Amino acid sequence: MRVLVTGSSGFLGAAVVRALLARGDTAIGFDTQARHDGSADGRLVQVKGDIADSKQVTQAVTAHGPDAVIHCAAIVSVLSSVDSPVQIVRVNIEGSLNVFEAMRVGQVKRCIHISSEEAYGAFRADKVDETHPLDPVMPYGICKAAVEQFGRTYRDLHGLEVINLRPSWVYGPGLPRARIPKNLIDAALAGQKLHIASGADSAIDHTYVDDAVAAIIAALDHPHHRYDAYNVGSGTAVSVAELIAIVRELVPGAELSVGPGPYRHGDRIEIVKKGALDVSRAAAEFGWRPRFDIRAGLAAYVKAVREQQTISRN
Numbered sequence: 001m002r003v004l005v006t007g008s009s010g011f012l013g014a015a016v017v018r019a020l021l022a023r024g025d026t027a028i029g030f031d032t033q034a035r036h037d038g039s040a041d042g043r044l045v046q047v048k049g050d051i052a053d054s055k056q057v058t059q060a061v062t063a064h065g066p067d068a069v070i071h072c073a074a075i076v077s078v079l080s081s082v083d084s085p086v087q088i089v090r091v092n093i094e095g096s097l098n099v100f101e102a103m104r105v106g107q108v109k110r111c112i113h114i115s116s117e118e119a120y121g122a123f124r125a126d127k128v129d130e131t132h133p134l135d136p137v138m139p140y141g142i143c144k145a146a147v148e149q150f151g152r153t154y155r156d157l158h159g160l161e162v163i164n165l166r167p168s169w170v171y172g173p174g175l176p177r178a179r180i181p182k183n184l185i186d187a188a189l190a191g192q193k194l195h196i197a198s199g200a201d202s203a204i205d206h207t208y209v210d211d212a213v214a215a216i217i218a219a220l221d222h223p224h225h226r227y228d229a230y231n232v233g234s235g236t237a238v239s240v241a242e243l244i245a246i247v248r249e250l251v252p253g254a255e256l257s258v259g260p261g262p263y264r265h266g267d268r269i270e271i272v273k274k275g276a277l278d279v280s281r282a283a284a285e286f287g288w289r290p291r292f293d294i295r296a297g298l299a300a301y302v303k304a305v306r307e308q309q310t311i312s313r314n
């Protein structure tokens with residue numbers, strides 16, 4: 001299979017590219033930054049391009065003729081979406097439309113679009129399934145919901161099949177942003193004290209990166225989707241205080257603490273009420289189930305960072 005992966009140099013996109021190559025597929029990476037250095041017996045093609053530039057996306061699709069697209073490219077930050085809403089609309093909405101248009105022109109049918117649980121806005125229950133209303137409040141989530149809806153329009157008008165995966169917060173080795181649990185693990189392993197000003201009670205579902213990649217590949221492979229949206233998470237929400245307790249068990253002596261109240265993006269923007277994602281639809285439809293609960297995921301993450309640190313020292 002030939003798969004075009006947008007955002008192929010990012011945290012999730014790069015892991016997806018590795019998974020595709022590992023099973024013998026050809027990956028066409030499309031990103032503003034080059035990360036992979038080609039090769040893998042010619043099964044890895046790296047295109048440097050901007051999804052906000054329609055010509056570049058169309059050219060990549062027509063030149064490389066993928067069988068499907070995994071769309072990971074985006075500005076991934078609630079905080080930047082609040083600070084620069086126009087920029088996030090340009091990349092996350094217009095860029096996604098450029099991807100859909102290029103697929104229409106190049107006659108590529110299936111797109112696995114990495115949406116987000118942010119599309120739900122404030123959770124109206126402690127655990128939500130895909131029938132929860134899309135009522136996003138942050139520009140980042142508004143863009144995700146808009147792209148999902150454009151995907152439905154492209155399905156009805158042009159026969160595209162846009163499958164929206166809605167992961168909760170993805171974590172694991174290589175997580176590029178300074179938020180929980182990365183900041184907790186980095187501080188713990190560096191022997192540094194870390195106090196997060198607020199967030200003790202915010203309960204959030206976290207997805208281990210390997211589970212997110214497995215869900216993306218399973219959705220790509222599933223021959224017939226009855227639904228166009230699937231939650232991807234661990235199925236359980238944990239408070240920031242619980243996260244800290246687990247990291248302290250994994251790194252004895254870690255000096256981590258959190259103040260009361262809701263968690264804030266970048267210590268500034270209060271998160272909306274979150275909770276657990278019900279992941280039973282993906283399990284029932286295409287057999288994907290999370291393999292990592294939060295304890296197993298954090299243990300794997302800490303182990304990987306420790307190994308990386310040992311390699312860097314030697």
Ligand SMILES: NC(=O)c1ccc[n+]([C@@H]2O[C@H](COP(=O)([O-])OP(=O)(O)OC[C@H]3O[C@@H](n4cnc5c(N)ncnc54)[C@H](O)[C@@H]3O)[C@@H](O)[C@H]2O)c1
Nearest residue numbers: 007009010011012031032050051073074076114116169170
């Ligand atoms: N990581 C998470 O917690 C999480 C949770 C839910 C959904 N998602 C979604 O998953 C996808 C991947 O997220 P990630 O964590 O890998 O983010 P990331 O920031 O690591 O990767 C995004 C990639 O997109 C690329 N990119 C940005 N703008 C681009 C443009 N204009 N043209 C081409 N490439 C561009 C970046 O260079 C980067 O390599 C995103 O759509 C994100 O919204 C992520």
